Amino acid sequence: MNDIDPELPRDTKNPVLVTGASGFVAGWIVKALLEAGLTVHAAVRRPDDTARLQPLIDIAAASPGQLRFFGADLLTPGAYAEAMQGCSIVFHTASPFVISVTDPQRDLVDPALTGTRNLLDTVNATPSVTRVVLTSSVAAAYGDTIDIRDAPGGVLTEAVWNTTSSLTRQPYSYSKTLAERAAWEMAQAQDRWRLVTVNPALVLGPSVLGASTSGSDTLLKQFGDGTMKSGAPPMEIGMVDVRDVATAHLRAAFAPGAEGRHLIVAEVRSFLALGTALRDAFGTAWPLPTRVAPKWLIWLIGPMIDRSLSRPFIARNFGHAWRVDNSKSRTALGLRYRPVTQAAVDMFQQMIDTGAIRAPR
Secondary structure, X not given: OOOOOOOOOOOOXXXXXXXXXXXXXXXXXXXXXXHOOOEEEEEEOOOOOHHXXXXXXXXXXXXXXXXXXXXXXXXXXXXXXXXXXXXXXXXXXXXOOOOOOOOHHHHHHHHHHHHHXXXXXXXXXXXXXXXXXXXXXXXXXXXXXXXXXXXXXXXXXXXXXXOOOOOOOOHHHHHHHHHHHHHHHHHHOOOOOEEEEEEEOEEEOOOOOOOOOOHHXXXXXXXXXXXXXXXXXXXXXXXXXXXXXXXXXXXXXXXXXXXXXXXXXXXXXXXXXXXXXXXXXXXXXXXXXXXXXXXXXXXXXXXHHOOOOOHHHHHHHOOOOOOEOOHHHHHHOOOOOOOHHHXXXXXXXXXXXXXXXXXXX
């Protein structure tokens, strides 16, 4: 039984391309495609890294679909040409999700923006492609939580774009915004293939590959290693199960009427609510937060503990309401979201199992 109910056509003769195929979201997409009997061209940075790719190889061996790996670098023009040959659908998931970087232009903007342009240049040169599904982010709709109050009705929708981020202010959000805007410009300049974007909030849940390198892991580790023991930040954010994000990609690719942007958000939860769910599942021995840390205290000492907790970031993100309208994802893509607390529990358990976090003694 498939974990994400993809409802894929089983008579597709053309292969499909998944970039960044060893990624957190991409792994679930590849799994569903293989189980539905499709041929998947999996573009990865290191196709010879069998240790990392073995879980996908095992899934392919047990599935009716076929899996082929291709080496590709986001920053190299034409790198996806061979992998894209004959493909009808392209899933572009390859883009870094890291918050703390030393060089935002090199580490975030270049891979996201140049990588997207390079990929779509190849799409324009590949006649078989009819649809591109781009993994964007809800970060392309807002930069800081305080920005949401300026959205119509104080609620994020697909019509809202991030206009406040920059290389020095929320550079990850800036990179996702630039990449998605560039993709829409290129899509609107032609009429052969259709672009559909998937814009998830914070993605939680287990990884198909066992150990995940997603930025979500960093957050869950902070719950498990005691970073938040004295109190959770007074912050809330949209969250979603990784399996629902994969389903959104698949329906964006194969639903005949899928178009435009889709905010993929199951629930809005506070960090304390997430910690409480983990405590209910794993017990009081873990150093999980039981209260909210005062904003003034984090503002005072946060920058000395974590360089990502700058005082401007704290001022613009802590203590502000996070609101979203996810109705398009429900109606256009037919999503029925899983509880995000279970996604967090599943992810935390996998991190224990893989040794990413150590159980308290």
